[in-house]
Amino acid sequence: MSMTGGQHLKRLREQLGLSMRDVEEASFALARRFENPELHVPISRISDIESKGVLPNIFRLFSLSTIYGRDYRDLCGFYGIDWDAIPSALQCAQIPKTHLFSALRNALNLKVPVVVDPAFDVRRTTNVVRMIQKWGTVPASFLSQLATTGHTYAFVGTEDFTMYPIIMPGTFLQVDETRAEIINEGWRSEYERPIYFIETREEFICAWCKLSNGQLMTQPHPLSPATPRVFRHPQEAEVIGRIVGIAMRLGDWEPDKMGVKKTPARLN
Template sequence: MSRGRSLQSRNPPGLPGQRLKALREALGISGRDVQTHSRLIARSQGNQRYCISHSSLVEIENSTRVPSVHKLFTLSALYRINFVDLLLFFGIDLDQINTARLAVKLPKTHLVPSEIYDTERRVSFPARFDPGTRIEETDLLSRMVQTWGEIPIAFVQNLALRKYLYGFIGMDDYTLYPMIRPGAFIQIDDQDTKIDPDPGENEFERPIYFFQLREGYAYGWCELEGKVLSIIPHQMSGRKTRQFNYPDDIDVVGRVVAVAMSLRRKPARSSLSRPDTKRIQ
């Protein structure tokens, strides 16, 4: 994977303070000008923390001091530099947040943000499929694609006609195990919140929903009888059915439409907490 703009061009060599000084001088702004203009920004934001005194600017430009988030906001506005690119001066790449999230497996099920900060980043994309490929047969994607190209990630994002939510199944959440394992990522259609009473012909066709509780999130099969919504676990999970007053104590976030998970081995339980197997009323 490569970027439309290289990391080096967005993050040129040199200490952060020196780079900031170069930006200021390229715009013909003096240190006193920064102080004056920053007061206008602070006034517009209603917070004096956005103000940068001349002495503070001198210290920032001539040391390894990292400005506060408010002062970074002001510098981004004054120097006409994207805030994401400005953070790169200090070694902070916001596009690595998702990588950092993956490094931490939390015990409870929760929603996962899906931000894209660098919309100019380019990703590999199938440009042409092998005309001899038989889509009826299972095959490796690398064998099916004849030509790969690169397009901006923002374009891929806009290909989706509907925007989905994404959730992470907590490492202590065995609700639908072994069909869906702890540590799985799920795609949620938040436009489909009406409970479908049809259980389907088998467990794979049975609708799965993602819920928001008073404290946290949950997912699973469900049944709605009057004002009682029951979250039904897989019969092999060892978990009990949980019941809630609907809609007072539980809200349907949406229907689960896709799952990504590892099949390597039985997932280890999180050491952060113990699973709750009690029936909830």
């Protein structure tokens, strides 16, 4: 049986060697320090919180967090509130107007890659998640979503012009692995046409696709110097998923700065 939030708080207090009286006195000092009587936590309320399932309000959570030397988010976690889940939950609240985002300004304990496979080559299109050998935690927003269920992330190689100019070399991709079925029709423009992330025996490819009679054709953008390719499906090529998001710099992309060959004349 899992512990309740109050039981977690009681165990934490006892591990620190604090009595209820110690906690009350410390909370009273906090109330005086900040001139806020709501920060005071009397013994009777501590007992109710620990044994009767009474929920502490935000003021008392602040006091307990300060007294126990634990992050406020950790105490909220005792009650099932996961602050690091905010990025994946944002889609539940659709805000119609453009706005600044600060929901994770002070986010903690987010997963980031700390050891990357030395074979990682930025010139080649890659499944980024597979190149990460070790994860760590640092205060950085959103990066924990690299571990989001159902999605993987990819990097378009600095020499990969397959979807140029819609997707530039050096772009980061978000790939929805639950949408791996190839759609052969139904779009009205190239911007609506699904783009897929493909894994072959030798490399990864980001491109439009067409599937027919067990043959998977990757179709580059018409302005790209890349050529269509045909693979047996699924023996030679597997559809990892559909591109649902990108992070791409605009306006300052130059081949020379990225260490790639000059763009072919027909692209000028």
